[in-house]
Amino acid sequence: MREVAIIGVGCTRFTELWETSFRDLFVEAGLSAIEDAGVEGETIDALYIGNMSAGRFIEQEHLASLIADYAGLASINTPSTRVEAACASGGLALRQAVLAVASGHHNIVIAGGGEKMTDVGTGDATDVLSAAADREWEGIMGATFPGLYAMIARLHMHRYHTTSEQLAQVAVKNHYNATMNPRAQYQREITVENVLTSPIVADPLHLLDCSPITDGAAAVILAPGEIARKYTDTPVYIKATAQASSTISLHDRRDITTLDATVAAARRAFEMAGVTPDEIDIAEVHDCFTIAEILAIEDIGFFKKGEGGRATEEGLTAIGGKIPVNTSGGLKACGHPVGATGIKQAVEVTEQLRGEAGKRQVDGAEIGLTQNVGGSGGTAIIHILQR
Amino acid sequence: MREVAIIGVGCTRFTELWETSFRDLFVEAGLSAIEDAGVEGETIDALYIGNMSAGRFIEQEHLASLIADYAGLASINTPSTRVEAACASGGLALRQAVLAVASGHHNIVIAGGGEKMTDVGTGDATDVLSAAADREWEGIMGATFPGLYAMIARLHMHRYHTTSEQLAQVAVKNHYNATMNPRAQYQREITVENVLTSPIVADPLHLLDCSPITDGAAAVILAPGEIARKYTDTPVYIKATAQASSTISLHDRRDITTLDATVAAARRAFEMAGVTPDEIDIAEVHDCFTIAEILAIEDIGFFKKGEGGRATEEGLTAIGGKIPVNTSGGLKACGHPVGATGIKQAVEVTEQLRGEAGKRQVDGAEIGLTQNVGGSGGTAIIHILQR
Numbered sequence: 207m208r209e210v211a212i213i214g215v216g217c218t219r220f221t222e223l224w225e226t227s228f229r230d231l232f233v234e235a236g237l238s239a240i241e242d243a244g245v246e247g248e249t250i251d252a253l254y255i256g257n258m259s260a261g262r263f264i265e266q267e268h269l270a271s272l273i274a275d276y277a278g279l280a281s282i283n284t285p286s287t288r289v290e291a292a293c294a295s296g297g298l299a300l301r302q303a304v305l306a307v308a309s310g311h312h313n314i315v316i317a318g319g320g321e322k323m324t325d326v327g328t329g330d331a332t333d334v335l336s337a338a339a340d341r342e343w344e345g346i347m348g349a350t351f352p353g354l355y356a357m358i359a360r361l362h363m364h365r366y367h368t369t370s371e372q373l374a375q376v377a378v379k380n381h382y383n384a385t386m387n388p389r390a391q392y393q394r395e396i397t398v399e400n401v402l403t404s405p406i407v408a409d410p411l412h413l414l415d416c417s418p419i420t421d422g423a424a425a426v427i428l429a430p431g432e433i434a435r436k437y438t439d440t441p442v443y444i445k446a447t448a449q450a451s452s453t454i455s456l457h458d459r460r461d462i463t464t465l466d467a468t469v470a471a472a473r474r475a476f477e478m479a480g481v482t483p484d485e486i487d488i489a490e491v492h493d494c495f496t497i498a499e500i501l502a503i504e505d506i507g508f509f510k511k512g513e514g515g516r517a518t519e520e521g522l523t524a525i526g527g528k529i530p531v532n533t534s535g536g537l538k539a540c541g542h543p544v545g546a547t548g549i550k551q552a553v554e555v556t557e558q559l560r561g562e563a564g565k566r567q568v569d570g571a572e573i574g575l576t577q578n579v580g581g582s583g584g585t586a587i588i589h590i591l592q593r
Numbered sequence: 594m595r596e597v598a599i600i601g602v603g604c605t606r607f608t609e610l611w612e613t614s615f616r617d618l619f620v621e622a623g624l625s626a627i628e629d630a631g632v633e634g635e636t637i638d639a640l641y642i643g644n645m646s647a648g649r650f651i652e653q654e655h656l657a658s659l660i661a662d663y664a665g666l667a668s669i670n671t672p673s674t675r676v677e678a679a680c681a682s683g684g685l686a687l688r689q690a691v692l693a694v695a696s697g698h699h700n701i702v703i704a705g706g707g708e709k710m711t712d713v714g715t716g717d718a719t720d721v722l723s724a725a726a727d728r729e730w731e732g733i734m735g736a737t738f739p740g741l742y743a744m745i746a747r748l749h750m751h752r753y754h755t756t757s758e759q760l761a762q763v764a765v766k767n768h769y770n771a772t773m774n775p776r777a778q779y780q781r782e783i784t785v786e787n788v789l790t791s792p793i794v795a796d797p798l799h800l801l802d803c804s805p806i807t808d809g810a811a812a813v814i815l816a817p818g819e820i821a822r823k824y825t826d827t828p829v830y831i832k833a834t835a836q837a838s839s840t841i842s843l844h845d846r847r848d849i850t851t852l853d854a855t856v857a858a859a860r861r862a863f864e865m866a867g868v869t870p871d872e873i874d875i876a877e878v879h880d881c882f883t884i885a886e887i888l889a890i891e892d893i894g895f896f897k898k899g900e901g902g903r904a905t906e907e908g909l910t911a912i913g914g915k916i917p918v919n920t921s922g923g924l925k926a927c928g929h930p931v932g933a934t935g936i937k938q939a940v941e942v943t944e945q946l947r948g949e950a951g952k953r954q955v956d957g958a959e960i961g962l963t964q965n966v967g968g969s970g971g972t973a974i975i976h977i978l979q980r
Contacts, residue, residue, distance in 0.1 A: 267679055279838065
């Protein structure tokens with residue numbers, strides 16, 4: 207099993223990009239990563255593209271061919287693969303790219319992720335996103351993702367005395383972090399009161415407990431670990447890639463206050479990397495709703511089950527705290543172009559481990575973790591990165 | 594790079610399966626492959642799922658989680674990955690599964706492919722399929738796949754004197770082969786006259802030059818080559834996996850009578866396997882339209898460019914000919930559930946190499962090839978299998 211390293215990263219602005227098409231988003235992120243890595247286009251052996259639902263957002267499938275073409279790689283017939291796992295599509299693209307390099311079939315590989323969500327071909331964005339849940343048992347009953355996560359939040363509050371204020375603190379922290387991230391969709395601070403007085407979307411979740419609809423793309427370039435220093439003085443090594451599934455429907459879970467897929471993926475990732483949660487210096491987790499960040503920091507093992515809300519309230523997940531979480535602003539404030547998110551998490555962690563995160567830099571960060579979730583937890587993908 | 598072998602195969606009936614849901618199709622194919630391999634569910638390390646457009650056909654994404662769940666693998670959190678490359682999604686699932694085993698990350702892996710095409714949520718099937726072409730430059734002009742392949746056929750006829758009768762012979766041969774395949778959608782013979790008197794869909798392509806709309810799923814089980822004989826006396830080794838991209842749009846090609854992606858993938862595959870086209874005993878190629886089989890047998894290198902029509906007319910691609918092509922009946926007569934096709938090709942070749950193909954058995958077949966195409970040639974995936 208060959209070691210794999212990240213040798214370049216790129217990311218577009220995350221926001222409503224009305225003048226930028228789907229293909230332009232990917233090309234911008236990819237070229238930016240290529241420039242960062244200092245590789246030539248001809249040396250790229252393969253592309254992996256994470257995207258959830260261009261079929262419905264812009265009525266375009268066969269995305270890997272499209273992106274290889276518009277990236278100028280069709281003339282050299284570069285193999286290009288699209289993967290999909292709902293909102294975990296980006297993390298999945300990274301993982302498949304890692305396996306492709308680890309297998310020895312490919313050397314220099316791009317993993318990109320993106321979503322164009324402000325153009326909606328069929329239905330509205332909430333309807334398109336609901337296809338990540340079980341259409342026959344959840345969608346048909348009118349369940350949308352705010353509704354599903356609201357049920358999770360309600361039980362977590364009941365069982366562990368997690369409060370609406372604690373959920374709000376996740377959003378407040380992530381908005382604050384986003385003020386220091388020039389790529390973020392919402393570069394402005396909010397208060398707990400702002401969250402609690404924002405409209406209810408699905409009780410107990412307010413508007414400001416929810417991640418937004420966003421356009422954006424991100425890309426990383428991988429190389430075998432043994433040649434990474436040919437390209438960069440600051441390679442970031444992928445010490446673990448782990449993926450796990452759980453039931454797609456919430457009602458089939460043994461417990462909805464734990465995402466079993468996250469627990470299983472985290473266990474596999476820590477074992478593969480040979481580290482413990484205490485050794486992680488920085489984490490980007492999947493805060494599609496504020497409750498999702500609470501679940502993540504518990505299920506990964508940073509805090510005991512039920513203590514995520516209090517830990518957030520006490521500032522333990524802020525920059526300068528025990529384990530800084532979502533320094534990018536997270537899905538909540540950096541934005542959540544669903545297919546891009548898993549790759550953007552790796553971009554953020556890479557920049558932190560290189561010491562290039564500007565005002566939001568976590569001093570001395572050496573080991574970082576990304577957690578990307580599909581649906582209400584049917585898929586979880588975890589990577590551990592080390593400088 | 595570890596060697597990889599197929600240790601089990603499974604396939605549903607290919608036809609209009611009105612009473613069978615998308616999830617049931619996959620589970621049927623997967624369980625049949627598991628039974629064939631004699632493995633236990635708990636030993637399965639990962640699933641790869643090929644599907645083009647469940648997002649639009651049945652408004653369901655996050656398919657890998659769904660299938661892992663309904664296959665009973667959610668309780669052990671088996672990682673499950675969906676890949677998409679339009680009609681090459683099945684071949685792509687096989688390829689990613691091969692890389693996952695070759696990388697050393699996984700041992701026993703299922704690669705499945707399927708499509709439920711008779712249920713259409715948004716638009717009609719032709720409209721859904723047109724998303725495999727460039728939406729902004731082809732779809733918007735009204736181009737559908739029969740139209741795109743008709744343009745290819747017209748130029749091939751003009752340049753190489755390929756005739757409508759020769760195209761029809763592809764359909765006649767594949768329908769004849771399908772009479773011996775109990776899984777095939779159309780198990781009945783047709784004549785050249787039947788083809789030529791069937792309605793024109795897109796001149797010069799008649800209705801019987803076109804593959805049908807089909808429901809179906811197929812699955813294969815992979816293991817590292819060195820332990821394959823623990824599970825089966827008849828392992829089939831994957832000697833090459835190759836993938837290539839080309840421009841997604843037809844109008845951007847240097848020549849539309851050659852699929853450059855097929856040429857590039859074939860070159861890579863033959864180099865990896867260390868064999869020549871003459872050494873291939875049997876091939877399943879992507880005959881979505883009759884002209885596509887002509888292109889395939891030329892671009893792979895079985896015949897010189899321009900001689901595919903005559904070779905077909907002379908029976909060189911029939912069972913008993915120089916290189917039997919599409920013994921399953923191909924996409925034309927076995928049916929074309931788009932995400933399933935690439936896996937079904939591997940199932941057919943595996944059964945032939947094992948000597949289990951019944952009445953359509955090619956005597957002494959030792960090396961087989963599969964060619965799976967996405968769109969009008971934006972993606973091509975080739976595998977070479979050896980018993």
